[in-house]
Structures are given as structure tokens and as C-alpha cells.
Amino acid sequence: MLSNLATSQNFRKVDGIYLKDEAGVSTSGFYETKQKQIYDSRSESYKEHVKNSYPTSLGYNHLILTYREHLRWVKKLNLKTGDRVLDIGCNIGQLLHLMSHQAQIKGVGIDISIEALQSAKLNSTNDFDFVLCSIEKGLPFDDNSFDVITCMDVIEHLENPQFVLSEMKRVLKPGGRYLFHIPVTDIFLSLDWYYQKLLSKSFDKKMQLAGHFLEVMRTDKQIKEMIVASGLGITKSRRFNAFFQTIFDYHISHRILNRVFFIWKLPFKYYHLAMAPIVELFILLPDRLLQKLGIGSSSYYLGKK
Numbered sequence: 302m303l304s305n306l307a308t309s310q311n312f313r314k315v316d317g318i319y320l321k322d323e324a325g326v327s328t329s330g331f332y333e334t335k336q337k338q339i340y341d342s343r344s345e346s347y348k349e350h351v352k353n354s355y356p357t358s359l360g361y362n363h364l365i366l367t368y369r370e371h372l373r374w375v376k377k378l379n380l381k382t383g384d385r386v387l388d389i390g391c392n393i394g395q396l397l398h399l400m401s402h403q404a405q406i407k408g409v410g411i412d413i414s415i416e417a418l419q420s421a422k423l424n425s426t427n428d429f430d431f432v433l434c435s436i437e438k439g440l441p442f443d444d445n446s447f448d449v450i451t452c453m454d455v456i457e458h459l460e461n462p463q464f465v466l467s468e469m470k471r472v473l474k475p476g477g478r479y480l481f482h483i484p485v486t487d488i489f490l491s492l493d494w495y496y497q498k499l500l501s502k503s504f505d506k507k508m509q510l511a512g513h514f515l516e517v518m519r520t521d522k523q524i525k526e527m528i529v530a531s532g533l534g535i536t537k538s539r540r541f542n543a544f545f546q547t548i549f550d551y552h553i554s555h556r557i558l559n560r561v562f563f564i565w566k567l568p569f570k571y572y573h574l575a576m577a578p579i580v581e582l583f584i585l586l587p588d589r590l591l592q593k594l595g596i597g598s599s600s601y602y603l604g605k606k
């Protein structure tokens with residue numbers, strides 16, 4: 302049994318995944334139910350991404366530059382052998398996989414989607430644990446039981462992020478580190494801002510597909526206030542998804558290169574290794590300047606308890 306899983310919660314291990322009910326997570330709120338539906342409905346694409354990109358030593362998915370940036374921030378966590386790491390909203394487990402190349406961590410992934418966790422379990426080359434549960438109901442772990450928490454592109458989906466942040470603080474050990482990446486609503490002058498202004502219908506569709514509902518998303522300032530209110534300290538924060546990176550990742554790589562590489566069945570990792578640094582040199586330099594000016598449609602937050 303996963304040692305820090307709260308015993309009062311009655312989880313059982315079925316096919317390698319800790320869950321309460323084989324029928325899945327029982328959701329209550331509108332947003333919780335929507336997230337479960339959206340992420341469970343992607344089972345075919347999980348298989349495709351896993352088959353084509355997961356087993357590489359890099360562990361990236363199709364969002365090349367976003368995952369390279371995640372990796373840069375992960376390095377700031379200074380992961381050490383034996384660190385207990387909780388990845389919240391782990392989906393098919395790419396981030397855990399990526400982190401396991403930094404240090405021999407004891408990883409736990411938690412997600413609301415059984416389809417995502419089944420792919421994560423199937424492809425995990427490490428002895429990671431996976432827990433099926435909605436974090437809106439709390440984190441089913443003992444107090445002070447993780448050295449590190451990561452939560453990338455998840456907090457913006459939640460109806461009650463303040464409660465979930467206070468749960469994260471509860472389960473982090475004193476001095477424990479965290480890393481969040483969160484899309485925000487104050488996106489002035491970022492690519493998404495132009496997109497929203499000029500192609501509002503298509504922008505709304507993109508938001509729906511991502512499970513983003515503007516009414517529960519927050520500004521960068523509101524997120525910082527919530528983090529501080531939960532009792533966590535912020536060491537470093539910076540904007541991301543300013544302009545060119547979004548064009549490359551979400552349009553060129555996702556729509557064109559991904560398709561071409563998957564059709565040709567060429568090892569995607571060569572693209573990562575050879576091309577991404579060159580592309581990055583040209584398109585991320587201007588983005589860095591924009592981010593410094595506070596322009597971007599998402600932000601990273603790094604800190605500790």
C-alpha cells in the first residue's frame with residue numbers, strides 16, 4: 302500500500318491504480334464533471350502520443366517547447382534521490398517520466414481521468430504510484446508527506462483552487478518545494494490576446510477543447526494572492542506563452558510537424574534533439590523579452606512551504 306495514502310479514505314489497488322470505485326471518480330460540480338468527461342474522452346490520443354513519444358529517453362509529448370521550458374523549471378526544484386514527488390493532474394505521466402531523468406524520485410501521480418492513468422501506468426518504466434481521485438475533494442494523503450509537488454496546467458481547471466492550494470500546503474513537508482504552471486486571464490498583447498480579439502469563435506473552441514472556462518480562471522496577480530493565502534511562499538515567478546512559442550508549439554509543431562512525424566513514423570526524439578534548440582534560439586529570444594515585460598498567457602510559480 303502507498304505508505305502516505307490516508308488510510309481513512311479506503312483506497313484499493315486495482316490493475317496498479319489506487320481507486321475507491323472501479324466505476325471511476327464520482328463527480329459533483331459542473332467543472333469537475335466536465336474535466337472528467339474531456340480527459341476521459343481522449344483515450345485514443347493518449348495511446349497515439351504514448352506510442353509515438355513517451356518511450357523516448359526525453360519523455361516529451363508533442364508540445365516541444367513547453368516541455369523544454371517545464372524541464373528548465375523542474376531543474377530549479379533540485380530533485381534528489383529518494384525525494385517523494387507528487388504530480389497533481391499527472392495525465393499520462395510525462396512530467397513524472399521527465400523528472401525521473403533528473404533524479405531517482407519516488408513519484409506519485411494523481412488524476413481524475415482513469416483513461417489517462419491507465420496509459421500512465423502502462424508506460425511507466427519506473428515504480429510510480431497512480432491515484433484516481435478528484436483533487437476538488439481534497440488530497441488523500443497524510444500531512445507533511447511529500448518533498449515536492451508539481452502541478453502543471455491543472456489549477457486553472459478548478460472550481461475551488463484556493464482549497465486545493467491549502468491541501469497542497471498540508472501534504473508538503475516543511476521546506477518542501479512546489480512548481481506550478483498556470484494559464485491566466487490577463488493576457489494583454491500575448492498571441493492569445495490577439496487570437497481572442499480577432500478570431501473569437503475559434504479562440505472559444507480552443508478554450509473548450511482544453512477544458513478552460515474563463516469564469517473560473519484567474520489573473521496572475523489573483524493566483525499569487527491565492528498561493529500566499531494558502532501559506533506557501535513564492536520564490537520565483539515568470540510569464541510564459543508570450544507569442545512565438547505559442548505559434549510554434551500549438552500551431553506548427555502540434556498541427557504540422559506532429560502529423561508529419563507520426564505519419565512517417567520517424568523517431569520524434571531526433572526532432573527534439575536537433576531542431577528544437579535551433580528553433581528556440583530564434584523564436585524564444587523575443588519571447589523572453591516580452592515575458593520580462595509581463596506579457597504571456599500563462600505563468601510559472603516556484604516556491605516552498
Ligand SMILES: C[S@@+](CC[C@H](N)C(=O)[O-])C[C@H]1O[C@@H](n2cnc3c(N)ncnc32)[C@H](O)[C@@H]1O
Nearest residue numbers: 336340390392412413414435436437453454455
Ligand atoms: C491540461 S492537462 C495537464 C496534464 C499534465 N499536468 C501536463 O502538464 O502534461 C490537465 C489534467 O488535469 C486533470 N484534472 C482536471 N481536473 C482535475 C481534478 N478535479 N482532479 C484531478 N485531476 C484533474 C485532467 O484529467 C488532466 O489530466
